[in-house]
Amino acid sequence: MKFKARVWKFGDNINTDLILPIQAFYLPAAEQPKYVFSANRPGWVDQVKPGDILIGGKNFGMGSSRPAARSLKNLGIACLVAPSINGLFFRNCVNFAFPAIECPGVHDAFEEGEIAEVDFEASVVRNAARGVTLEGHRMPPKLMALVKAGGIYPLLEKEGLIAPKP
Amino acid sequence: MGMTIAEKILAKKSGQAKVGPGDLVTVEVDTVVLIDNSFNPNRWREILKIHDPGRIVVVFDHRVPASTQDSATAHRTGRRFVEKFGIKRFHDVGYDQGISHQLVADCGYALPGTVLVCSDSHTCSAGVFNCIARGVGEPDVIYSAIKGETWFRVGETVRYELEGRLSPAVTTKDAFLQIAGTHGDHATQNIEFGGPGVASLSIAARKTLTTMGAELSAEFATFEADAVMLDWIRARNPQPMEAVVPDRDAKYAAVRKVDLTALEPLVAFPDTVIENSKPVAAAAGTRIDQAFIGSCANGTLDDLELAARVLAGRRVAAGTRLLITPGSQQVFREATRRGIVSTLVEAGAVVTPSTCGACGGGHLGILGPDETCITASTRNFKGRMGDPSARIYMASPATVAASAIRGTITDPREFLQ
Ligand code: SF4
Numbered sequence: 001m002k003f004k005a006r007v008w009k010f011g012d013n014i015n016t017d018l019i020l021p022i023q024a025f026y027l028p029a030a031e032q033p034k035y036v037f038s039a040n041r042p043g044w045v046d047q048v049k050p051g052d053i054l055i056g057g058k059n060f061g062m063g064s065s066r067p068a069a070r071s072l073k074n075l076g077i078a079c080l081v082a083p084s085i086n087g088l089f090f091r092n093c094v095n096f097a098f099p100a101i102e103c104p105g106v107h108d109a110f111e112e113g114e115i116a117e118v119d120f121e122a123s124v125v126r127n128a129a130r131g132v133t134l135e136g137h138r139m140p141p142k143l144m145a146l147v148k149a150g151g152i153y154p155l156l157e158k159e160g161l162i163a164p165k166p
Numbered sequence: 167m168g169m170t171i172a173e174k175i176l177a178k179k180s181g182q183a184k185v186g187p188g189d190l191v192t193v194e195v196d197t198v199v200l201i202d203n204s205f206n207p208n209r210w211r212e213i214l215k216i217h218d219p220g221r222i223v224v225v226f227d228h229r230v231p232a233s234t235q236d237s238a239t240a241h242r243t244g245r246r247f248v249e250k251f252g253i254k255r256f257h258d259v260g261y262d263q264g265i266s267h268q269l270v271a272d273c274g275y276a277l278p279g280t281v282l283v284c285s286d287s288h289t290c291s292a293g294v295f296n297c298i299a300r301g302v303g304e305p306d307v308i309y310s311a312i313k314g315e316t317w318f319r320v321g322e323t324v325r326y327e328l329e330g331r332l333s334p335a336v337t338t339k340d341a342f343l344q345i346a347g348t349h350g351d352h353a354t355q356n357i358e359f360g361g362p363g364v365a366s367l368s369i370a371a372r373k374t375l376t377t378m379g380a381e382l383s384a385e386f387a388t389f390e391a392d393a394v395m396l397d398w399i400r401a402r403n404p405q406p407m408e409a410v411v412p413d414r415d416a417k418y419a420a421v422r423k424v425d426l427t428a429l430e431p432l433v434a435f436p437d438t439v440i441e442n443s444k445p446v447a448a449a450a451g452t453r454i455d456q457a458f459i460g461s462c463a464n465g466t467l468d469d470l471e472l473a474a475r476v477l478a479g480r481r482v483a484a485g486t487r488l489l490i491t492p493g494s495q496q497v498f499r500e501a502t503r504r505g506i507v508s509t510l511v512e513a514g515a516v517v518t519p520s521t522c523g524a525c526g527g528g529h530l531g532i533l534g535p536d537e538t539c540i541t542a543s544t545r546n547f548k549g550r551m552g553d554p555s556a557r558i559y560m561a562s563p564a565t566v567a568a569s570a571i572r573g574t575i576t577d578p579r580e581f582l583q
Contacts, residue, residue, distance in 0.1 A: 022526065022527045025528070029209075087354060152308070
């Protein structure tokens with residue numbers, strides 16, 4: 001999985017309630033992305049284009065177990081790169097097969113609007129304009145396999161352990 | 167080099183002699199708690215097989231009693247699931263209902279040395295019972311229910327040595343605010359609590375600390391076992407158990423002392439608890455529209471009793487509403503028997519059924535635009551309890567009750583000495 005697109009930047013400690021606010025919590029998954037960052041960056045969802053890359057700050061996705069990672073994926077974000085990703089949020093990135101890389105230094109390597117080249121499996125992030133290449137933490141093989149399988153539900157469905165989506 | 171409590175449990179449950187920070191482990195899961203949210207028609211994926219129905223607990227807590235058509239459908243789906251798999255530990259609306267993390271304590275579901283998961287971030291609450299418990303994603307919970315296992319990344323451990331004794335108007339919520347304010351988040355780390363100060367703390371008081379571990383982004387928050395805790399479990403769960411003690415040469419990222427005696431009432435300012443705590447005096451006089459005491463962190467009998475001591479013979483200020491949510495119907499019943507509920511209601515508090523309600527801004531006690539709230543619950547993110555323009559301060563039940571009387575943020579030492 002390789003991506004090349006413009007980046008959007010967010011700061012430290014972005015929480016799940018900003019990504020998936022309570023007003024959207026019980027809506028169908030397809031309707032939830034409209035609400036992403038409505039409290040801290042209203043109008044942003046209309047500017048984002050499918051394939052764009054999100055660069056976060058420290059402890060990205062702190063907070064609840066709600067499926068906030070899925071909203072970013074459904075919004076069309078190709079990949080999240082942040083110096084550190086909250087443990088629970090990271091689980092949900094794996095669960096919903098949303099590519100996410102922990103990469104120290106990434107926040108300073110980009111200005112918003114610059115182009116990033118990301119090799120997810122190799123965990124390499126490049127800012128060609130600045131000649132900067134960073135290496136992130138590699139996702140353990142077991143989790144990478146889950147992401148490649150499309151996340152937990154497609155895997156369980158294939159194994160006949162949950163019913164197909166109605 | 168030895169292991170910390172969390173490392174020892176992760177090693178045992180993954181069938182290894184030793185694990186350390188940086189490892190990824192697959193562990194056996196002893197207890198899987200499913201909550202009503204999971205059965206929501208927009209999310210539920212029908213499970214065809216369960217690893218072991220005896221390991222499952224089903225709790226309705228987030229929207230209880232059903233507040234919308236949608237939550238009623240979720241509850242119905244949950245009841246059918248329970249029936250289909252013959253699940254015994256089911257907490258439906260009524261006598262046995264409560265917030266999942268409070269019920270785990272009420273019923274002794276979390277045994278020392280075991281692994282518990284639930285799709286709510288405050289699941290770390292159960293770590294008070296010397297086990298490892300973690301909030302995971304909904305798909306993780308379904309996976310654990312079906313396969314009986316899950317994965318964890320092993321983090322390093324920070325140990326807190328509690329010393330001394332709390333003074334009357336100070337609680338472990340203030341101890342938490344002190345830790346969050348001074349040391350910030352503990353992302354990727356485990357928290358271990360121990361030390362001579364633990365003995366003076368009730369299970370409820372300890373549980374506030376483990377529950378709030380979620381706000382520090384900790385992986386696990388775990389207490390050392392003592393006789394008080396083991397007796398608590400024995401009174402509720404006949405299964406054999408074995409406490410886990412850290413090795414003498416366990417390696418910690420840091421060992422920090424918390425002097426309970428020196429603590430004073432603190433308040434976290436709106437939007438985060440991370441490095442955002444100040445003495446109550448710094449916010450004193452701020453007008454509040456709503457005061458809330460409840461949630462899986464502060465809905466215990468101790469919390470309600472403390473609020474009643476502050477409110478006895480007094481009235482909530484005009485223009486301020488005080489909502490109090492017992493953590494479980496069992497807590498509610500006991501508080502009723504002891505006359506605590508009547509004291510609260512006489513003071514003008516609205517006592518609600520046990521639910522996540524106001525804490526999660528889901529269906530009850532929701533804040534309007536530009537309102538100010540002081541809460542003794544778990545989380546004060548922007549928009550957490552309703553409109554994103556609302557301001558949420560966080561404090562102990564004593565501080566919240568005192569503030570409700572004045573209608574402004576108030577130091578509880580005025581009322582409790
Ligand atoms: S009371 Fe609040 S923090 Fe606790 S489980 Fe419910 S919503 Fe989550």
